[in-house]
Amino acid sequence: DAGVTQSPTHLIKTRGQQVTLRCSPKSGHDTVSWYQQALGQGPQFIFQYYEEEERQRGNFPDRFSGHQFPNYSSELNVNALLLGDSALYLCxxxxxxxxxxxxxxxxxxxxxxxL
Amino acid sequence: SQQGEEDPQALSIQEGENATMNCSYKTSINNLQWYRQNSGRGLVHLILIRSNEREKHSGRLRVTLDTSKKSSSLLITASRAADTASYFCATDAGGTSGSRLTFGEGTQLTVNP
Structure with missing residues (x-):
């Protein structure tokens, strides 16, 4: 039984670029949430997807967007990257x-x- | 913004000693959870205590919850070097915000062999 899988594991971008992160939920799960964890801090809630809709959103700008697919997998997109977006993104x-x-x-x- | 604060920020003990970490939060909760994280990797769920519970045990872990003081503590008994990690408390307000967790800043625990 596969757990939650995320890709890619590591990536480097430059300011202004866009990034897409992917997540496959644990088998049998239907809801995906995304968290941002800056170095040395606790995770912060970005948003939650259920039934392919964004259900809840934390205090993040519109540059952060997401999507949930019919198979329950999800993507997190971040546009116009800033240095401060450097973090561990948890699904x-x-x-x-x-x-x-x-x-x-x-x-x-x-x-x-x-960078 | 973070829900609460964890105390201490860092804790260093010897193997076999007990480790106690504290967490305070600000708003009403449905439950409080503790997580462990090794070296910036994924979070591992340790234990959940509901708002109507005062104490819960799981193996070497003991969690207490005082809703009147909006605080919780995690006790790890007979610590091992493998317990070295960051520990986070997270609150779930429940209701329409169910499963949305608000994390503290974490306690970095180092267990010296």
Missing amino acids: ASSLRLAGVWGELFFGEGSRLTV
């Missing part, structure tokens, strides 16, 4: 049952460096 999946979300399972993350 977490969960299952919604009877209106309640279960435990979150995290992937290993994608480490983005912006």
Whole structure:
């Protein structure tokens, strides 16, 4: 049973470029959330996708956008990259049952460096 | 912004000793969870305590929750070098924000062999 998988593991971009990160949820899960973790800090919630729609959003600018596909996988897109976007991006999946979300399972993350 | 604060920011102990980490939060919660992270890798879920619980055990882990003080503590007993990691508390407000976790800044635990 595969857990949450993320790609790529590491990537380097320059300011102003755009990046796409990908996430496949744990088998049987239908909800994907994305978190940004800057060095030395705790993760911060970016947004959550359920039934292919953005359901919740944290305090992140519109440069951060996402998508969820019919197979529940998800992408995180960041446009016009800034140096401050350098971070570990974590994907977490969960299952919604009877209106309640279960435990979150995290992937290993994608480490983005912006030069 | 972070929900709360963790104390201490860093903790260094010897193998076999107990490690205690504290977490404070600001708003009402449905549950509080503790996670472990090794060297900037993915987060591993350790334990969840619901708002109507006061104490929970899992192996060498003991978590307490005081909702009146909006605080929690994680105790790791008989620590091992392999316990070296960053530990984060995370709160879940539940309701329509269910599964949206708000993390603290973390405690870096170093267990010396």
